[in-house]
Amino acid sequence: MIPHKSNGIWVDEREATTKQMGLQVTHCSVCGNVASQRNVAPRNFRYEVATYAHGPQASEFPGGSSAAPILYLDLTQDSDQRYALVTEDGWLVGYARVTVAGGTVRVSVEKTVEANVMRYRAWGMFPDVTTARMVDYENSLPFDQAVKGPGEHCVITLNMLTNYYQGGANEKFSDGLMAPGSGMSYQELYLQMLQMSEQSGE
Ligand SMILES: [Zn+2]
Numbered sequence: 001m002i003p004h005k006s007n008g009i010w011v012d013e014r015e016a017t018t019k020q021m022g023l024q025v026t027h028c029s030v031c032g033n034v035a036s037q038r039n040v041a042p043r044n045f046r047y048e049v050a051t052y053a054h055g056p057q058a059s060e061f062p063g064g065s066s067a068a069p070i071l072y073l074d075l076t077q078d079s080d081q082r083y084a085l086v087t088e089d090g091w092l093v094g095y096a097r098v099t100v101a102g103g104t105v106r107v108s109v110e111k112t113v114e115a116n117v118m119r120y121r122a123w124g125m126f127p128d129v130t131t132a133r134m135v136d137y138e139n140s141l142p143f144d145q146a147v148k149g150p151g152e153h154c155v156i157t158l159n160m161l162t163n164y165y166q167g168g169a170n171e172k173f174s175d176g177l178m179a180p181g182s183g184m185s186y187q188e189l190y191l192q193m194l195q196m197s198e199q200s201g202e
Contacts, residue, residue: 004028006035016042018115018163044166046089051118052134053096053158054086054173056190061197064129071096071156072129072193075103075149082110082180083189084173085118085158092173093164094118095180098156104146107158112170117163126155129197134159153200 007029016022021039028035041047055071058064071083082095093116099106107123121143124135127150134157141147164170175186182189 004033004035005030010038013037016040016045018045018117018165021045021047045163046087046091046166047163048119048161049087049089049164051085051087051093051160051162053123053156054084054175054186056193058129058132058155060194061129064132066133068132068134068157070129070132071098071158072197073098073100073105073149073154073156074152074196075100075105075154076152078102081182081189084177084179084186085109085160085162086173087162087164090173091164091166092171092177093162096123096158099146100149101146103149105149105154105156106144106146107141107156108144109158109160113165113168115165116170118160119162121158121160123156123158125149126157127151129155131155132157153196 005028006026010024013025014023021041024040025034025037052069055069058066058068058070079100082097084092085094085096094111097108097110120137122135122137122140126132132155179186179189
C-alpha cells in the first residue's frame, strides 16, 4: 500500500474538551484522505492528572513513614467536612466531602467546576497512619454510602485522575485557603488532625 502524502496542513478535526483532547489531521495531497493525525491540548487544559484529598503526609504523624497525604478522622464525634482535592500540579479541582455519623464514614466527591472529569476514583480507610496507603480503583471502598469505621478514629486516603482546565473556578491550592464550612484554614484543620492523633496515644 502506498502511504498517503501529507499536505502538511494541520486542521482541527475535533475541539478539545475536558472529556477528550482535541484532534488535528492533515490530508493527502493526492487523494484527500486523512494522511496523519495528532492529539492536541490547548494551553491550560490538563488531562489525567493524579489528584489527592490534600492533607498532612502520613510521615508527619507519630509512627507514619509514607509520603501519602492522609486525612485523620475522629469517629467519636459526628461531623461533615469538605477537604480539598488537589492535583499533583497544585490545582484545587474539587472537594472530598467526608461525613462521620455514628462511627461510619461516608465519602463523596464534589467538583469545583462541572466540566472537571474525575475518573478512577478510589478511597481507603485504615485504623492508623502506619497502615495507611493509597488504594487503587479496583480496591476502593464505595462512594456516597456510609462505611463502618474501625473504631474511635481512622485514617482515609482518596485519589483519582482528573481532566481539568487551569482557570475559572479551578484555582491554585494553598493550605492557607479556608476549608468550606469549617471556619478554619486547611492548615489549621491539618494541625487539628496531628493534635488528635497525639492525644489518641499513637
Ligand atoms: Zn492519498
